[in-house]
Amino acid sequence: MSEPQLLDWIERYLGHKLSEDEQLEFEVMRLGDPRLNERIKEHQQFMKYLSGWNERVEFEHKLNAIHDEIDVDAVKQTLGFRQNRVIALWRNHHSKISVAASVAIFAVMLTLFFTGYFNNQSQQSKYSALRRELDNVKRSQSALMRDISGKSIRKNNLNPGNFGGTGFAINTNGDIITNFHVINGADSVYVQNSNGESFKVKPIYINEDYDLAVLRITDPSFKHLSPVPYAFKKSKADLGEDVFTIGYPKDSVVIGKGYLSSFTGFENDSLAYQVSIPVNPGNSGGPLLDNYGNIIGIIKGKQTQVDGAAFATKSNYLMKAIQSIPADSIGKKIVLNSKNNMVKLSRAQQIKKLQNYVFMVKVYN
Amino acid sequence: MNLKIKNPAPTDSEDIMGILNNSPDTLRRIYKTHFPMVLQMVLNNNGSEADAKDVYQESIIILYNKVKAGDFELTSKLKTYIYSVCRRIWLKKLNQLNKKECELKDVHDFLPVENDLEQHEMRDLQFSKMEESLLMLGEPCRTIIQDFYIRNRSMQEICEKFGYTNAENAKTQKYKCLQRLKKLFFQP
Numbered sequence: 001m002s003e004p005q006l007l008d009w010i011e012r013y014l015g016h017k018l019s020e021d022e023q024l025e026f027e028v029m030r031l032g033d034p035r036l037n038e039r040i041k042e043h044q045q046f047m048k049y050l051s052g053w054n055e056r057v058e059f060e061h062k063l064n065a066i067h068d069e070i071d072v073d074a075v076k077q078t079l080g081f082r083q084n085r086v087i088a089l090w091r092n093h094h095s096k097i098s099v100a101a102s103v104a105i106f107a108v109m110l111t112l113f114f115t116g117y118f119n120n121q122s123q124q125s126k127y128s129a130l131r132r133e134l135d136n137v138k139r140s141q142s143a144l145m146r147d148i149s150g151k152s153i154r155k156n157n158l159n160p161g162n163f164g165g166t167g168f169a170i171n172t173n174g175d176i177i178t179n180f181h182v183i184n185g186a187d188s189v190y191v192q193n194s195n196g197e198s199f200k201v202k203p204i205y206i207n208e209d210y211d212l213a214v215l216r217i218t219d220p221s222f223k224h225l226s227p228v229p230y231a232f233k234k235s236k237a238d239l240g241e242d243v244f245t246i247g248y249p250k251d252s253v254v255i256g257k258g259y260l261s262s263f264t265g266f267e268n269d270s271l272a273y274q275v276s277i278p279v280n281p282g283n284s285g286g287p288l289l290d291n292y293g294n295i296i297g298i299i300k301g302k303q304t305q306v307d308g309a310a311f312a313t314k315s316n317y318l319m320k321a322i323q324s325i326p327a328d329s330i331g332k333k334i335v336l337n338s339k340n341n342m343v344k345l346s347r348a349q350q351i352k353k354l355q356n357y358v359f360m361v362k363v364y365n
Numbered sequence: 366m367n368l369k370i371k372n373p374a375p376t377d378s379e380d381i382m383g384i385l386n387n388s389p390d391t392l393r394r395i396y397k398t399h400f401p402m403v404l405q406m407v408l409n410n411n412g413s414e415a416d417a418k419d420v421y422q423e424s425i426i427i428l429y430n431k432v433k434a435g436d437f438e439l440t441s442k443l444k445t446y447i448y449s450v451c452r453r454i455w456l457k458k459l460n461q462l463n464k465k466e467c468e469l470k471d472v473h474d475f476l477p478v479e480n481d482l483e484q485h486e487m488r489d490l491q492f493s494k495m496e497e498s499l500l501m502l503g504e505p506c507r508t509i510i511q512d513f514y515i516r517n518r519s520m521q522e523i524c525e526k527f528g529y530t531n532a533e534n535a536k537t538q539k540y541k542c543l544q545r546l547k548k549l550f551f552q553p
Contacts (some may be wrong), residue, residue, distance in 0.1 A: 004540035022409070046547060047514065052488070053495035054515045059429065063422045066396045072414055075401045079408075091413055 010043055056203045099208060118269035129181045129265050129301045130310075131280030131363075132164040132249060163363040166247035166299070167191060167215060168354075170322065172216030172225045175197070175334055176319065178285030178361050179300050180206055191215065191359035194253055198362070205325045210271060210313055211300055212321050215361070216330070229353050230287070231340040233294040239263065243275060245299050246351065247311075248360035249285030256283070257353055258308070260296075265311040266303060273297050275290050276308035288312040293342030293350050374494055377443045384432045396425060399444055402473060403451045409470045410455060420458075424450040427485045449475035453482055498549035504543035513539060 012018050013026045031038050090097065097209025112118060163181030169175065176191055183189050192198045199219035206213045214336055237260055244257045258277025275288060279299055288297040297312030319336060327333040342350045383391025398420055408415035416452040424447050446522055456469055457529045499507050520532050529535040
């Protein structure tokens with residue numbers, strides 16, 4: 001008997017599918033042959049494993065079918081698990097969520113980095129030049145107010161300009177010094193005095209390193225100024241000295257008072273003083289004066305994240321710059337006033353005098 | 366007259382009878398009755414819904430095997446038995462995951478069921494071994510074995526299905542398949 005045939009016999013014997021005679025014959029064979037007996041037992045055992053496996057698979061199918069009938073979320077609600085959907089989501093997918101989040105953050109950072117966001121951000125937040133961006137609405141409102149107050153000014157105020165700063169006269173023929181950043185990129189520049197009269201000016205000298213520009217009034221309606229009352233201080237000012245500035249952060253003149261707080265400017269810039277003084281956009285180019293009415297600097301900017309840190313270019317650099325203007329480019333060399341006429345005046349009187357020499361610089365582009 | 370008769374809740378011994386009779390209603394009722402308790406226990410102890418399902422189904426399998434083997438004595442409530450088995454399984458899983466002894470926050474009282482679990486683990490081992498062996502056996506052997514031994518198809522049907530020229534060939538093929546399956550199953 002071949003092996004497959006033997007297996008067939010065993011199966012038929014176990015399944016009671018043999019005829020009665022065969023069944024008996026096989027029984028006898030089994031009793032007489034321990035090896036056959038062993039084979040039969042082994043086969044029986046293996047069939048048990050196989051059917052056990054099958055029962056288990058079928059049972060699991062049944063269990064899963066029943067499980068699908070249960071509304072697990074509803075059960076959870078009755079048990080008092082409410083936010084568990086989120087928690088389970090996190091628990092099951094936290095690695096994927098983390099990866100996705102890090103990729104997203106990385107991508108945002110990369111984009112910001114390459115678009116130069118961080119560069120601009122840090123500079124802007126630390127240092128701001130005090131050129132004023134003029135709001136057309138505001139300006140038209142104030143122009144309206146001036147309409148009521150006086151007629152003479154009206155004709156000069158048609159266009160409010162795009163940017164504004166401050167400048168001050170350095171001699172009688174209408175040369176005005178201001179910051180270079182105030183007039184940077186300008187198509188045309190006008191200055192306006194405290195009476196509201198505007199004059200066209202043209203830049204005759206620019207020094208980007210010192211952030212300085214000298215403007216000359218070219219307007220035919222301009223008459224000579226009376227002699228400049230202040231002088232430029234040649235020596236270093238003193239720390240803690242009371243100082244004040246005068247400028248146009250809005251449409252009328254504003255005085256700011258403070259003290260000299262450091263001999264160096266933004267990031268230890270030795271060209272500038274640090275001044276603790278309230279200044280705002282529009283103050284750029286304004287004169288910084290000491291108690292006696294000496295010009296000790298020109299306001300140019302402030303540090304935005306630090307309280308009371310404004311910066312002013314030192315007067316000796318101002319003078320240096322002015323004196324370095326080549327004479328042939330301006331016709332006649334600029335002579336700076338060296339005599340101070342305001343020493344004995346009170347602050348209020350000083351300001352009254354000064355007002356006539358401090359101009360609002362209006363920039364159109 | 367509309368008369369409603371409320372069925373009294375079936376007792377545990379009725380459930381046992383249902384299990385022995387393979388009653389699908391009993392299985393459904395038992396499953397649905399005790400699942401919330403197990404879900405609560407697993408969720409309370411750092412598990413998920415899927416964990417609860419696995420643990421719970423394993424406990425039902427253990428219960429059925431025990432009842433059918435005839436050694437289930439109703440010394441405790443069915444509910445307590447199921448809970449005890451589940452908490453034991455879940456505790457074991459937690460210990461494996463955290464590699465240290467864990468404490469469980471219990472939501473029900475429980476019994477020692479270690480012996481039942483050991484028996485179940487042995488059965489489980491055979492089950493997964495068989496599953497694995499059948500998978501490795503490949504076609505057409507797997508279908509021949511399943512058709513003949515599980516679905517009780519005749520050799521004649523199998524012969525036609527697989528296109529063997531005669532029943533003798535099919536028998537030889539079936540024999541070879543079974544031998545291979547045994548080999549796979551018994552190899553360590």
